[in-house]
Amino acid sequence: xxxxxxxxxxxxxxxxxxxxxxxxxxxxxxxxxxxxxxxxxxxxxxxxxxxxxxxxxxxxxxxxxxxxxxxxxxxxxxxxxxxxxxxxxxxxxxxxxxxxxxxxxxxxxxxxxxxxxxxxxxxxxxxxxxxxxxxxxxxxxxxxxxxxxxxxxxxxxxxxxxxxxx
Numbered sequence: 708x709x710x711x712x713x714x715x716x717x718x719x720x721x722x723x724x725x726x727x728x729x730x731x732x733x734x735x736x737x738x739x740x741x742x743x744x745x746x747x748x749x750x751x752x753x754x755x756x757x758x759x760x761x762x763x764x765x766x767x768x769x770x771x772x773x774x775x776x777x778x779x780x781x782x783x784x785x786x787x788x789x790x791x792x793x794x795x796x797x798x799x800x801x802x803x804x805x806x807x808x809x810x811x812x813x814x815x816x817x818x819x820x821x822x823x824x825x826x827x828x829x830x831x832x833x834x835x836x837x838x839x840x841x842x843x844x845x846x847x848x849x850x851x852x853x854x855x856x857x858x859x860x861x862x863x864x865x866x867x868x869x870x871x872x873x
Contacts (some may be wrong), residue, residue, distance in 0.1 A: 717749045762815040767799030769794060804829055810836075816843045820850060 712740035729737065737747075765787060772778035780791040787794065800815055803822040810818075810833045817836055820828040820843060836846045 717753045720746065720750070721753065756811075759811065759814055763801060763809065764795050765789070765794070766797040767806070767813070769798050770801055773798075808833065811846070812837055814843070817841075817846055820846050841870075 721730065724735070729735065736795070765783075769778065769780075769783050772783065780794045783789075783794050784791045787798075796819065797815065800819045800822050804818045806832055808826065813833060813836060818833065821832045824832065832846065832850065835841070835849075839845075
């Protein structure tokens, strides 16, 4: 399979930045004070998307590699620079939460919290976490409270915000 050329303006810009040495594995150096704000904003959106998506991509890639090539985590760890245990966790989440159930605005760690649940529960909790804007800790707390039979938070009728019970 041939990887298609980057054609979108933001992808082209990222490629140009990388080729110019302004984008490396550890830094982004922007020096043009005339950089249009919409370009700045597009880069922020793009980098955020890549950040949220990259572990899912790695997990799905490794699932493919296991199935087709019998690749081991040691080989993948060397290629990705990630620890074998981290890769095992990532693959486990990707196996347990299929692509059709994943929420693009939630991190892999949020999906990890619901991975042990039944499919319908995964869908429900991911939707709630996204709708309510929960952090991983808030989702974990809500799941724990639900297991214990008492909601950890409630929605305030006056302001509409979530407040911790207690």
